Amino acid sequence: MKNIANKNNKRGMKKIGLYLLEAMLVIWAIIQLYPLFWLFLFSVKNNTEIFGGNILGFPRIWQWSNYSEALSSGNVGRYFINSSIVTVLTIVISSILVATSAYAIVRMKWKYSKLVLTIFLMGMMVPIHATLLPLFIILKNLNLLNTYASLVIPYVAFAIPMGIFILTGFLYTIPRELEESAFLDGCSIYKSFYYIILPLIRPALATIAIFTYLSTWNELMFANTFINNDAIKTLTVGIMSLSGQYQTEWGPIGAGLVIATIPTILIYVLLSEQVQKSLVVGAVKG
Amino acid sequence: MEKILSDKKAIFLFVFPAFLVFLVIVLLPIFFSFYYSLLKWDGFSKGVFIGLQNYKNLFINNTDGFIISVKNSFILAVLSVFIQLPISLLLALILSRGIKGEKFYRTVYFIPVILSTVVIGQLWMKIYNPNYGLLNFILTKIGLQSLTNQWLGNTKTALGAVFVPILWQYIGYHMLLMYASAKSIPTDIYEAAKIDGATESQIAFRITIPLMKPILKVCVIFAVIGSFKAFDLIYVLTNGGPLHASEVPSTLMYNMIFFRYQYGYGSAMAIFIILESLIGTIIIQKLFGKDEAY
Structure with a gap:
């Protein structure tokens, strides 16, 4: 009995470890990609949005004329x-x-x-x-x-x-x-x-x-x-x-x-x- | 057939053009640079031979920021080896042990490596912008307004601020080198270790990392030499300023030659960078010892 519980426990730990690893990989992917995505975002914004507080989000007006x-x-x-x-x-x-x-x-x-x-x-x-x-x-x-x-x-x-x-x-x-x-x-x-x-x-x-x-x-x-x-x-x-x-x-x-x-x-x-x-x-x- | 393969005319036609271009553009200029470094020369008037005086000026009573620049490049080298490479190694180890989306992560992490440093530099300039930049904006949003800063304009933060994108850009490169090496280790070694009850971290530290020694050596050499030669991102972001706070030898060399017309003195810096890189490579080779694998 004890043995089985132990085994389950171990497997559970392993799963948590795996999730942690995956979370880390995802966070790192965001660190590598987000700046580039942000570059794209401000390339389609106008000055009012960039300098008016909407530096982070999607553009309200897509300014392709840039x-x-x-x-x-x-x-x-x-x-x-x-x-x-x-x-x-x-x-x-x-x-x-x-x-x-x-x-x-x-x-x-x-x-x-x-x-x-x-x-x-x-x-x-x-x-x-x-x-x-x-x-x-x-x-x-x-x-x-x-x-x-x-x-x-x-x-x-x-x-x-x-x-x-x-x-x-x-x-x-x-x-x-x-x-x-x-x-x-x-x-x-x-x-x-x-x-x-x-x-x-x-x-x-x-x-x-x-x-x-x-x-x-x-x-x-x-x-x-x-x-x-x-x-x-x-x-x-x-x-x-x-x-x-x-x-x-x-x-x-x-x-x-x-x-x-x-x-x-x-x-x-x-x-x-x-x-x-x-x-x-x-x-x-x- | 021997006759065809030792046809002198064909050999000449095949090799000479490449060799000539290479010789004139890559090899000879190094000797020119060395010669210039022995001159006091502004590029317009005739140079005066002054022996090693330029090299003395680099180190004795130097006030133009050269000592600081060398120190900064050493700091960058240390950060590269002890921050950048461990992150790369960790990522490489995780990915090489087969995780879902292995290829996707690898592909994504590598993207910054292939982008132009000018693009990366301009982008980070916007991230650091004191009024509208991403960094200060996020700090303000999460209530850390007191930490907001003129990142690139402040002598205290400029150096750190230019180092972050340099480290950020090449993590993926080192990761890929290490990943390729970890992947080439035969899997039955791992299986044997597992049967013997080894944990994942034991496997990493006792098996994978020691077997990766040759590529780790290459990565350390690249990281250190790359730091000694660092130019692009610093040139774009701060050009070594403010007040030499983020100066490295190559930005100083560039400004000395092309803005202050000190051709001889600037060339001495160029030669210093080559020698520094060569000596650095030899020392690292020695530290890692002779490797058996290659």
Whole structure:
């Protein structure tokens, strides 16, 4: 009898423990999400509500015009296009450079392949702070400040080490037989790279592309330093200046912040597993 | 086939473009930075070589806030390791033991990690707004009006106020790293422990955490180095102010170079940040000892 009671008791305790754990997880989810939800709320409110005591609740009038204001007079539309151009160029160019060089390092036979790989991987530890001023001076001397190139070139360069790290690891796992038989059939190295390797490494390239997207889309330090022409500004810099201009206009700023976040959230909703993977994979190296 | 795979022209075409870009943009600038750090230079006139004087100025009779900034970055590092990582670890342990909605929670906790720091910074600026911000509003509503504050404008609270969003944003990142590692531990170890009568907390402390040592090391390194290099959120929220209260080395470096045109002195700060990060990494590696798993 006593034994059974004890067992029931234990099970009850366990259940309570489980509820506590779940409550904790829910509370934490709220801590992580509520600020973002609040951002959305004030992006659709007008000033009377924000400054008149309804800062917490749902808007009484949904002020969607904040979005059109942010896009047109706040210039967020322009910044969005600039960010998109810079990000797409960075992803395309860095993917090509990473794919070709990782292939040559892993598959082709040459004396310095290991050394070159080591040098590339060292780049993973270089903080961008250390390159900021020299790059600024180089770009200034080349008259490249305030151009897309002033961002695309550094972004590509800094995407290369991580990309090569991920892709070389992936290439080692691909069997060589396909290429070998292609070579025997008289296929050139370029054709074999393009028709055999490229399709096979697409999953790894996707991981790299997501990683590059996040670091490029969100980058602040370079963009803030190399660009001050409003027509070229990317979202991060643009929003900084927007909030300086519109200090008392929370609605349009909130709308700008939401617009800047939409692509990232969309990618995350569609590919959450891959996004998580792409950010974890680089850490294994430490 | 050997011939095809050792085709010099193809190797050159494949590797050289990437290597050139990488060399010129990532590696060479470090040497430039080091060279600049030995100059007294305002960026316009010709620099004068002054040896290690800039480095001496960083530490001896320093009045421009550098010492405070280093101290602040150390505080951030300590908070990251002793507040942020334990929360991440706790969440990772709970989620990895299989709870209802595991995937949902994991996905949600990770969201702040992928957002732009500018968005996060602007958002927290509004949260901290003294008149209409979320924080003061809630404090007033729950009767703690006496605690309301000019969070970012007060030298006493600015540092804490900028640290909260930094810690908040990356908890999900560390959680995911730890979660992935905990998930890779074979489940039969747990089953064996359970049969032997081990409780959940015993399992966590005696089995899971020791087996996670390699990833914990990575997390500690990231947390510490990330703190030494912290820039974005602090730049957006306070730019190191008021009166250097929330200054960190990289915000000071940025202002020194681009607003006060002290190219040489600012570069010395940049080099300091790299060295600090390198030494930090080595010390942490040593503290954790050689790991057998990897």
